[in-house]
Amino acid sequence: MSVAGTVRGRVVGEQLAPGGIPIERLAARVGSTPFFAYDRALVTRRISAVRAALPxxxxxxxxxxxxxxxxxxQHLSGQVDGFDVASGAELRHALDTPVAPARVSxxxxGKTDPELTQAVAAGVTIELESTGELARVKSVSTALQIPARVALRVNPDFTVRGSGMRLGGGPQQFGIDCEQVPAMLATLPDPRVEFQGFHVFAGSQNLRAxxxxxxxxxxxxLILRLAxxxxxxxxxxxxxxxxxxxxxxxxVALEVAQVGxxxxVLMTGLVRPTLPEARVVLELGRYLVGEAGVYVTRVVDRKQSRGKTFLVVDGGMHHQLAASGNLGQAIRRNYPIAVANRMGAGPTETVSVVGALCTPLDLLGEDVELPVAGIGDLIAIFQAGAYGLTASPTGFLSHPAPVEVLV
Structure with a gap:
């Protein structure tokens, strides 16, 4: 999300709010804080830019x-080719859209037997993480008398430099070690399973093209060898x-054209000549929706403590854990943050924005330069469209859940 505000003094954009609506007006429409708002136009624009860069x-x-x-x-279902899910609840949400089950992976x-049963019955592609999971899928297929669509998730023998979180290489709970894959493939000529192909996901949050x-x-x-x-x-x-x-x-923003x-080159020189029947998929989450979201919370107290100013808000890390630094950041850094109803106003001051939880970890902005704010002012935290609400400990201290709106 592009915003009118500063990150440690750096101008980060011009847009005021999702859908072009000023955040103060949007807050009045929602009727309460905290809330998340997601801009469908920005999502569509990002998907169009990615498609233009890809083969x-x-x-x-x-x-x-x-x-x-x-x-x-529902909005994304008309924009992308398929969905990747990671739980039975996500699977149900995906199946509630017009996307065909065969385009869901x-x-x-840790998929449970009920989740595997749901997946086999629906006809989605199960990306197997272990030999034990394959055995359970075969049992489910026998019980349902429906062949299961399966692919192997492969744990590669390399790591990805520059990833915020590594999901492949070395010992992993994710995927089947690539050296074990040939033996597992030997068990797949079986009427209970329909082998589709491979999935490799080695790392996330990478800005290095x-x-x-x-x-x-x-x-x-690697896949060509395993094939x-x-x-x-x-x-x-x-x-x-x-x-x-x-x-x-x-x-620094990713140069997506370089990746495309x-x-x-890979498609033309390697994939198409060797795997002509393969449907090749790129799976993106954060990159499509992360910059299209804002988290808005309201100042409920302002206090001084030994020379430091704190703005205490009615939200916090129980809604937006990632902004607090507690979602895998090695070094905590502030997300783009602004006083939403005082964009560009002066004078400014250095403050820390903290949430309502009884832990010093509930820190949304540390020593940030913001317009002077008081009780009732709105704090906006941008880049909040991905890994926000559902990646946060919403039950901690039993505060009310925030509203989510798509505008």
Missing amino acids: ADVELNYAVKANPMPALL FAGP DSLCEAQRRTVE DAAPVPVRYLNLGGGFGIPYSSRD DNLE
Whole structure:
């Protein structure tokens, strides 16, 4: 989300609010704080930009875990080629959209038997994380007398430089170690399973195009080696995603065109000549929706403590954990933050914005330069469209849940 505000003194944009509505007016419409607002026009614009950068024969899937809001999924269903889900609840949300079950994939460790039953019955592609999961899928298929669509999620023998979170390489709870894949493929000529292909997702939140290009090249080379042992021609190849978005003043936006050019070379030179039947998918979540969201909370107290000013708000890390630094950040950095009803106003002061929870970890903005704010003013935290509400400890201290709106 582009905003009129500052991040440690850096101007970060011009747009005032989702849908072009000033945040103060949007807050009046919602009727209460805190709330999340997501801008459908910005989502559509981002998807169009990604499609323009990608090869025409690379499909675009949305990773529902980034933001599973049902209204957002309905909007996305007309924009993307499929959904990737990671739980039974996400699967139900995906199946409630017009997206065909065959265009839904189900990844993630720890799938329960009821979730596997739901997935087999629906006809979605189950991305297997272990030999044990394969055995349970076969049992479910026998019970339902329905063959299961399956792909193997592969834990590669390389790591991705520059990723905020590594999901592949070394020992992992994610995927099947690539050296174990040939033996597992040997068990797949079975009427209970319909083998589709492979999924490799090695890292997330990566802003380095060169690193993503290298990861995609190594992924394609790995899959081509493994495909030799496949029981049938590969029909599905999920290259993962991992595209990052800038959160702080030191972050530089990803050069997505460079990644698209690299994919074009890989598709033309390697994938199409070797795997002509494969449907090639890029799976993105945060990159499609992260910058299209804002979290808005209201100042309920202003206090001084030994020379430091605190703005205490009615929200906090129980709604927007990532902004507090407690969602895997090695070094905490402030998200773009502004006093929404005092955009560009002076004078300014250095304050820390803290939430309503009984922990010093409930810190939304540390030593930020903002217009002088008081009780009743609105604090907006941007880049809040992904891994916000559903990635946060909403039950902590039993505060009310925030509203979510799509505008």
